Amino acid sequence: MSSPLRRLLQLAWPIRNWMLLAALLGSLTIISGIGLLTTSAYLISMAALHPDVSALSIAIVGVRFFGIARGSFRYLERLVSHRATFRLLANLRVWFYSALEPLMPARLLVQKDGQQHELRSGDLLRRAVSDIDTLQNFYIRVLAPPLVALVIGVLMWIFFGAFGIVFGLIFIAFYLLSSVGIPWLAHLLGQRVSREMVSTQAELESQLVDSVQGIADLIAFGQQERQAQSIERMNKKLQKLQMTAAYVSGMQGTLTNLLMNLTAWTMLLVAIPYVYRGELSGIILAVLVLGALASFEGVLPLASSFQQLGGSLEAARRLFEIVDARPAVQNPTTPSPTPQDHSIQVKDLSFRYEESEPYVLRDVSFTLPRGKCLMIVGPSGSGKSTLANLLLRFWDYQEGTMTLGGQPLQAYQQDDLYQQMSVVEQDTHLFNTTIRENLMIARKQASEEEMIEAARKAQLHDFVLSLPEGYDTAVGEQGLRLSGGERQRVAIARAFLKNTPILLLDEPTVNLDAITERAVLDAIKALRQQRTTIMVTHRLAEMEMADEILVLHHGRIVERGTHASLLQSEGLYWRMWQQQRARTVEAV
Known part of the structure; x- marks a missing residue:
């Protein structure tokens, strides 16, 4: 078993009971479908002989029961499997972020093909969102369907064997070919394509993020057409891979349907001589044929599951690259002095x-x-x-x-160290929310009065009051609705609000005009009082x-x-x- 597959199964271990319940409900759904078709076949065939109504009563009740049970079990199976998977995916996002956080803000290097590569922000976004979402295919469509197919295969083998050993052998031969042979073929044909689709989508998303972040420079230097052509080439490559995956999917669907119908025809052709010899009731002919057709419902998801396995494993490998990366800084095992x-x-x-x-x-x-x-x-x-x-x-x-x-x-x-330091950086990051929320990052439990006092000391309060919505004014993505000086004063107000004994300022007045620089420096003078201060x-x-x-x-x-x-x-x-x-x- 490959390492990513084993680790994915380990991550799924906490929801094993839910997945087993989903597999059981899925099996009951298909059994209900088989029961519905076989009972209906028996009822129609029996009714053609014009028996007494009492002879049909059990079959009539069975059709009603299996019809209701199929819909109920299908709903419950979807509910259980998706709820379990979505809970797991939510845990995976927290697990991935917890692994990513210690690696930042140092350069994020991962091992790939024996060499270290530095990741871009677009690639990180792809891994944190899309790659984790890709894993739902693994947990919903790869784990449970084989268990369902196994249960159905064993039960129907016993069912057909009860009418004769030859019927059991016919069924199990075609069933194994459909449940193992075709999925394995689809996996071999689709694993490379699935892996390349994941990596190509990651590269495309990285280029799109870079393009959006640098759109102003691209337009200023007239390179937007060149960048658009590069994205178009990547998009065409992705489309080609998606078409190849569609061809493989169509091929496996065709082969599965072919084997399903061959099973029904073989059952019929083998059963007819038994009926002529009186060894099998004619009523059972339709039961065998429709039972064989219905039993392949358990096989149909397998080919696409194995086709998607390559993409799921590639997504998992990309996530494990981050999780396995060694942090640039290791926290001590003992409490801070x-x-x-x-x-x-x-x-x-x-x-x-x-x-x-x-x-x-x-x-x-x-x-x-x-x-x-x-x-x-x-x-x-x-x-x-x-x-x-x-x-x-x-x-x-x-x-x-x-x-x-x-x-x-x-x-x-590190957390204890940060509790003693306030930082004002040259490139202050403001989140796409209100001024209030951006200030309260420094100390969530601070009161309104404390926040306003910090803003006053940073010479920010009067400016905020001049805004229509005051402290509830949204600053836009990366704070672009504020000027450079205003963003720096927000950062200084954060430092006032955090109120730590050590102050670290890294180029706090870079790229500011003389008047704004003077205002920021006056705020810094007030901030550094009674604090150990380092200013770069x-x-x-x-x-x-x-x-x-x-x-x-x-x-x-x-x-x-x-x-x-x-x-x-x-x-x-x-x-x-x-x-x-x-x-x-x-x-x-």
């Missing part, structure tokens, strides 16, 4: 993302006492944001030490608020000191300062 204070110390820190890649940080050391402010500046690509991400434990460092309150950073559970920036504005400034270049600290002392030394910091002043003068 209690920090002595909220000071931060970094000593001889070196870091690189992969062993094959160059170091991003080399021999970085600094000490930030409680309540002090440290600014980290440097050219783009010097490692500033990487250092901030290491402090947040988005990645784990390989060399050196980082401590918080005298305790190693790696000794803290390449914009040298309000540097006097820093107790110490670190200048990074190519991952190393090349200068350190206060704003005044660094200007006096006329090094890299002084050159950056002069360049920024020159650009400001030119802009004026």
